[in-house]
Amino acid sequence: MSCAVNPVSPVVNGTAYCTINVFAKEKFESVIQFYSKILDLGRVSTEGDVTQSVLLSNEEMSLKIKLTIDDSKDKEFQGQRQGFLDNRKTADWRSMMGEYVTYTVSDFLVLENLLIEFGVPYQCKPNDISPSQIYSLDPQGNLVGFASTKNSISTILPKPTAVSSALSSKTISRVHSSTDLGYAVETGLNYPSLPIINLTRPQRKRSIAVMTSGGDAQGMNSVVRAVVRTAIFKNCQPFAIMEGYEGLVRGGPDYITPLKWEDVSGWNAIGGTNIGTARCMKFKEREGRLLGCFHLIQAGIDALIVCGGDGSLTGADLFRAEWPSLVSELLKTKKITQEEAQTYESLNICGVVGSIDNDMCSTDATIGAYSALSRICEAVDYVEATAASHSRAFVIEVMGRHCGWLALMAGISTSADFIFIPEEAVNPGTWRDEMCETISRHRKRNKRTTIVIVAEGALDRDLNPVTANDIYKTLVDRLKLDTRITTLGHVQRGGSAVAYDRVLATLQGVEAVNAVLDSVAGSASPIITVSENKIMRKSLVDSVKLTKSVASAIAAKDFGKVLSLRDPEFIEHYQNYLAINAADHYDPQLTADKRLKIAIVNVGAPAGGINSAVYSMATFCLSQGHKPYAIFNGWSGLTRHEGVRSLDWDMILGWQTRGGSELGTNRDTPCSTDIGMIAYYFQKYQFDGLIIVGGFEGLISLHELERSRDVYPGFRIPMVLIPATLSNNVPGTEYSLGSDTALNSLTSYCDILKWSASSIRGRVFVVDCQGGNSGYLATVADLAVGAHASYVPEEGISIDQLMQDVSNIAEAYERMDECGTETKETGKLVLKTTNASKAIDVEKLSQIMTSEAGGKFDARSAVPGHIQQGGNPSPIDRTRATRFAIRAVQFIEDNQMVVNKYRHANEVYDDAFDKVMRSTAAVLGVKGSGIVFSSVRKVYDDETDVKKRMPKVVHWQSLRSVADHLSGRKRVVET
Numbered sequence: 001m002s003c004a005v006n007p008v009s010p011v012v013n014g015t016a017y018c019t020i021n022v023f024a025k026e027k028f029e030s031v032i033q034f035y036s037k038i039l040d041l042g043r044v045s046t047e048g049d050v051t052q053s054v055l056l057s058n059e060e061m062s063l064k065i066k067l068t069i070d071d072s073k074d075k076e077f078q079g080q081r082q083g084f085l086d087n088r089k090t091a092d093w094r095s096m097m098g099e100y101v102t103y104t105v106s107d108f109l110v111l112e113n114l115l116i117e118f119g120v121p122y123q124c125k126p127n128d129i130s131p132s133q134i135y136s137l138d139p140q141g142n143l144v145g146f147a148s149t150k151n152s153i154s155t156i157l158p159k160p161t162a163v164s165s166a167l168s169s170k171t172i173s174r175v176h177s178s179t180d181l182g183y184a185v186e187t188g189l190n191y192p193s194l195p196i197i198n199l200t201r202p203q204r205k206r207s208i209a210v211m212t213s214g215g216d217a218q219g220m221n222s223v224v225r226a227v228v229r230t231a232i233f234k235n236c237q238p239f240a241i242m243e244g245y246e247g248l249v250r251g252g253p254d255y256i257t258p259l260k261w262e263d264v265s266g267w268n269a270i271g272g273t274n275i276g277t278a279r280c281m282k283f284k285e286r287e288g289r290l291l292g293c294f295h296l297i298q299a300g301i302d303a304l305i306v307c308g309g310d311g312s313l314t315g316a317d318l319f320r321a322e323w324p325s326l327v328s329e330l331l332k333t334k335k336i337t338q339e340e341a342q343t344y345e346s347l348n349i350c351g352v353v354g355s356i357d358n359d360m361c362s363t364d365a366t367i368g369a370y371s372a373l374s375r376i377c378e379a380v381d382y383v384e385a386t387a388a389s390h391s392r393a394f395v396i397e398v399m400g401r402h403c404g405w406l407a408l409m410a411g412i413s414t415s416a417d418f419i420f421i422p423e424e425a426v427n428p429g430t431w432r433d434e435m436c437e438t439i440s441r442h443r444k445r446n447k448r449t450t451i452v453i454v455a456e457g458a459l460d461r462d463l464n465p466v467t468a469n470d471i472y473k474t475l476v477d478r479l480k481l482d483t484r485i486t487t488l489g490h491v492q493r494g495g496s497a498v499a500y501d502r503v504l505a506t507l508q509g510v511e512a513v514n515a516v517l518d519s520v521a522g523s524a525s526p527i528i529t530v531s532e533n534k535i536m537r538k539s540l541v542d543s544v545k546l547t548k549s550v551a552s553a554i555a556a557k558d559f560g561k562v563l564s565l566r567d568p569e570f571i572e573h574y575q576n577y578l579a580i581n582a583a584d585h586y587d588p589q590l591t592a593d594k595r596l597k598i599a600i601v602n603v604g605a606p607a608g609g610i611n612s613a614v615y616s617m618a619t620f621c622l623s624q625g626h627k628p629y630a631i632f633n634g635w636s637g638l639t640r641h642e643g644v645r646s647l648d649w650d651m652i653l654g655w656q657t658r659g660g661s662e663l664g665t666n667r668d669t670p671c672s673t674d675i676g677m678i679a680y681y682f683q684k685y686q687f688d689g690l691i692i693v694g695g696f697e698g699l700i701s702l703h704e705l706e707r708s709r710d711v712y713p714g715f716r717i718p719m720v721l722i723p724a725t726l727s728n729n730v731p732g733t734e735y736s737l738g739s740d741t742a743l744n745s746l747t748s749y750c751d752i753l754k755w756s757a758s759s760i761r762g763r764v765f766v767v768d769c770q771g772g773n774s775g776y777l778a779t780v781a782d783l784a785v786g787a788h789a790s791y792v793p794e795e796g797i798s799i800d801q802l803m804q805d806v807s808n809i810a811e812a813y814e815r816m817d818e819c820g821t822e823t824k825e826t827g828k829l830v831l832k833t834t835n836a837s838k839a840i841d842v843e844k845l846s847q848i849m850t851s852e853a854g855g856k857f858d859a860r861s862a863v864p865g866h867i868q869q870g871g872n873p874s875p876i877d878r879t880r881a882t883r884f885a886i887r888a889v890q891f892i893e894d895n896q897m898v899v900n901k902y903r904h905a906n907e908v909y910d911d912a913f914d915k916v917m918r919s920t921a922a923v924l925g926v927k928g929s930g931i932v933f934s935s936v937r938k939v940y941d942d943e944t945d946v947k948k949r950m951p952k953v954v955h956w957q958s959l960r961s962v963a964d965h966l967s968g969r970k971r972v973v974e975t
């Protein structure tokens, strides 16, 4: 290979002079232009005639461009250039040229734009997501390298990864190729190939800034990580605005800073916000917003993603509305040019709701709210122990500003005796009596603890605050209870985010970048929301307006409206709290003729929230006037006569918060035990309804009972399955109880491993995840912990992908070295669902990875096992269990009329009969943005792959490509 460069001294190694040879006259000027523009060099002198040379120079370096006309050399270079173009995707250009010169440049963005402008091809290294080196061909065809930091270019070529003997097809069982089950990476998120050169129109990279504002909230770092990486992935330049609106007002490179891929490594596990936040009074004034506008334009920012609470998003909405007038003021005062005014005529803004308060209308959950709830529940669980020991009362004050969501959800999760929330302002004359009456009843039934949760914004109907002190005094003076106040304070905002918040933040961060890229001038600004499991875009203006109207309704003492302005789920939760808390102290809601005997049974492996479902089912039944029955130790327990007991309030105290299954559970199904005997007991106890809480065996159980209705009249009652399994593999629902608890356990376990791995250079942990044939847990954990790769049964492990992953990880380590970042986040994780491959367990997998890595890293295996079933259920599982249980009882109530006609044994079970009865045996599920009941027959026949114990369609499939793109995992797309 020819090289026209005569590197007198390589610039990269400190000296700053070299000669570039050009062999065709028509190329001479463009080569001069190329180097002078890119390296910012001035033309110093011109010499000679046929053999001309030009000296280009600046303070740091000089470059001689020398023209020696030589047709054959020029042709040789043309041929070479073609070779580079042909091999742009497949070969490392450094291996194709004997010599080349490297330069340091400060801004790759500018460089890439210039290379595009010159129409020259280029290649990014180590990859195009986060290059630390860029190689290009100058107009003559010389290979030229650029580095973003001094001396950072490695001339050592990455060793091509070969499949060694350790990886013969004998050692790996290939379960499925990556495309077998339709898991090819989604088009929209596919890895970009090397940049496509646009020869006609230079393109400016879009710059997207992200900021966090207001009170910090767990999960904000995941938003920033997702925004940064998605922006880079979509070929945009991400920026952080440091310190919230304060950074915008102050401006300059200290406050508006570009971020790289590696800058956000490991951020998922870190609490608070790494880019700072503030409450900025100046931004509330137009003057502050004018400065913000100027600084954004100055930094060339096209779009702004604001992650904050209701205040921050109100500010964002105002900023958006005022933007045109701010721009024209800046133009008038000559702070910006006409061209800038045109380029930035409208502000492309998107809101992501991050606040522990969950006070923004139009979204179910704000980022951080469930983490704060988790902190509260942990604290109350701890307090329970000391309260029980002393038989004390505790008044626990929680945050939430003017919103009672945290207090309400904590009340349900911990089965608190009484709660105070701003949405349900209490009667100033009667609240003390009401509270004391409830607590006295509980105490009379031998309850040793009293927990009252008060939201910091709690009010009475005259708008006077109801404080922890007021409550304390009442408990002491009237009930003579030994009482303590615990104000949880900022502990609630502390610690790292629970898995739910990490995933929510990640998906919303990705969606925010998509939203700003979809926006055109004049389009309405969106806010990213969540409804059940669905990430959506809504109007920022409308959400802000709706949220503001809550404050107006409170001020107007219109409390009915306040409650109605919260999302429908809030109201449902509030009614649920009242219902389960009324189990012993009100007259039953229903008249005697409507009261039912409802049985509950646990089937399958333990999962977080099973006990909460039993507790809520029983307390709700009691408050309605129904009689709740427990079947102990599953179907086999029933056939072994181990007991059916009616549940009463005293017996189930404390079950809401407990892990495991108090009723006892196993995987037996009615047909695998003795369905006749089960029918006998159903007849004996005259059950009017059945609730099964369980996983895949729960579904099979319900199916078997439903299909036996013709033979056994005892089963002609409404029956519901509440899905509960950490595998989240029950067809008919996108969410099963226990999967959140499991995800939190796995996430905490992985965080610990990651810290350990980060302390040792080049350490990777390969973690074995439960989940049966479902890769749900591993996939969502992948997103939550920022794993490098995950292997799931739906895809299996292909040798090619495994090799690719080894080289991805090796590259990631190289990139870290080359970036010279001082990041400690060097630990890497790979997750594998046990059934992703039966042939290679995590131990073997880690051995293979270590041996293939050729010394670049070493891998260790880790097996968390049944720890994944979790300890105490997460607040999400507790509150969902309550919601599911109450909905299940209501389903049984609603379907009584339907089944009554057919319950007698002498009814002929014909087709018409069957058709009506079908809908009365259902799977309760979360689908899209709502709760639905689907006939078990339909679910079993149409939606279930019985052999694989899986739904036929997996709803979380798209998460895999998001996880891949956020970790920079390259996929081998198999043909």
Ligand SMILES: Nc1ncnc2c1ncn2[C@@H]1O[C@H](COP(=O)(O)OP(=O)(O)OP(=O)(O)O)[C@@H](O)[C@H]1O
Binding pocket: 213, 214, 215, 216, 245, 278, 279, 280, 281, 282, 283, 284, 285, 308, 309, 310, 311, 312, 313, 314, 315, 316, 318, 354, 355, 356, 357, 401
């Ligand atoms: N009406 C407004 N106009 C302009 N800016 C505002 C407005 N309201 C709030 N902001 C800006 O947003 C910042 C954060 O608002 P705020 O303190 O209400 O927190 P938040 O975003 O609601 O978060 P959290 O309630 O979770 O702490 C304010 O300090 C201010 O800079």
Ligand SMILES: O=P(O)(O)OC[C@H]1O[C@](O)(CO)[C@@H](O)[C@@H]1O
Binding pocket: 215, 309, 355, 356, 357, 399, 400, 401, 456, 493
């Ligand atoms: O951290 P600061 O500024 O004291 O603010 C506390 C407030 O912030 C929040 O934690 C979040 O808005 C509120 O719940 C609380 O009232």
Ligand SMILES: [Mg+2]
Binding pocket: 214, 309, 310, 311, 355, 357, 359, 401
């Ligand atoms: Mg707020």
